[in-house]
Amino acid sequence: MAPLPRITAITVLAAAVLYVFTLDPSNMASLSRIAAIVVLAAAVLYVPVRRWAAGGVCESQARMDGKTVIITGANTGIGKVTARDMAERGARVILACRSLEKAEEAAKEIRNQTGNKNVVVHKLDLASLASVRQFAKVINDAEASLDVLINNAGVMGCPRWETEDGFEMQFGVNHLGHFLLTNLLLDLLKKSAPSRVVTVSSLGHAFTSGIDFDDINYEKDYDKGESYRRSKLANVLFSRELARRLEGTGVTSNSLHPGVIYTELHRYQEKLIHGAVGARFSKVANKIIEGFVGTFGKTMEEGAQTTICCAVAEEWQNTTGLYFSDCVPKEPSAAGKDDEAAARLWDVSERMVGLKS
Ligand SMILES: NC(=O)c1ccc[n+]([C@@H]2O[C@H](COP(=O)([O-])OP(=O)(O)OC[C@H]3O[C@@H](n4cnc5c(N)ncnc54)[C@H](OP(=O)(O)O)[C@@H]3O)[C@@H](O)[C@H]2O)c1
Secondary structure (H helix, E strand, C coil): CCHHHHHHHHHHHHHHHHHHHCCCCCCHHHHHHHHHHHHHHHHHHHHHHHHHHHCCCCCCCCCCCCCEEEEECCCCHHHHHHHHHHHHCCCEEEEEECCHHHHHHHHHHHHHHHCCCCEEEEECCCCCHHHHHHHHHHHHHHCCCCCEEEECCCCCCCCCCECCCCCEHHHHHHHHHHHHHHHHHHHHHHHCCCEEEEEECCHHHHHCCCCCHHHCCCCCCCCHHHHHHHHHHHHHHHHHHHHHHCCCCCEEEEEEECCCECCHHHHHHHHHHHHHHCHHHHHHHHHHHHHHHHHHCECHHHHCHHHHHHHHCHHHCCCCCCEEECCEEECCCCHHHCHHHHHHHHHHHHHHCCCCC
């Protein structure tokens, strides 16, 4: 947030708080004045808070004509906005989605909005290693190049479901599915260098102390929130280790936090809150969070900016191994910089997805 709106907002709020303390709450006139001040403070704060929440904007005008971009989970949310942006820049855009029906609908909308007919759909269910392998085969057989792979799809806060291969769902989809997918597309990415791998993580990665290698599949103890945070930490560690392994190939790898955006990602949120506040309050608490994120969080367009920046901006063409937020590199958590854990996670993941026995 720029200093001037911040100072204005804080001054107005402080003045309002001081004024409220001088009022007599038993008096109706005072109560209505309190209400008026609260509304005024909210109105004054809205613009600076929204401006701060909107974050950075991708200023790059880079065209993507002749380039091919794959985006996982591109039928909705920030993935769809990213796909539209890539199409506007002239790229061949491949929407990699588990529901062909939803993906076709999104592709049609993007083609109509951008006039780019080169927007196609392929089935990819990250909760199935067979589907990941099938998708990679289709791409490797048919595509001459792959310039940007955007690992965007994600699931948050679901019950302890398992993928087709018996992995806990959040770790399986958010990390393992993307891990296998990226590895299977690496030769094509190398052949197409300079090329980029962009992995959408979350600030949530910073709220866990690390990967529990003794219970990586959550067989002993499952916590929906912790599983999501660890899967997002796995995204950061994977991206970092990938960058190390790709040094000198011309393929970069960066991860990012998109911001807080009200999308379908929050579909299991009420159940998540249920655990914390109980059944009676979970509906109300969920509505409050929905209202708060909807009002003060990023729009989907704002939420897609950091992904777009990492995918196209000329200034980041040779940048690799970093974690971005609001379109600039930021420090990940200490656990997100643990290179030993990153190497161990790579090794364990290779075994889990069958790349190594
Ligand atoms: N929204 C936020 O506040 C926020 C904050 C930090 C990080 N992120 C990250 O941003 C990314 C995009 O999230 P979003 O907010 O745009 O969520 P979203 O609207 O729920 O989109 C998620 C996408 O992932 C897809 N997906 C889920 N499971 C899949 C599977 N098994 N195989 C293939 N695709 C699958 C969904 O497909 P269906 O439509 O078929 O379910 C959907 O297309 C995620 O990685 C998320 O962790 C979001």
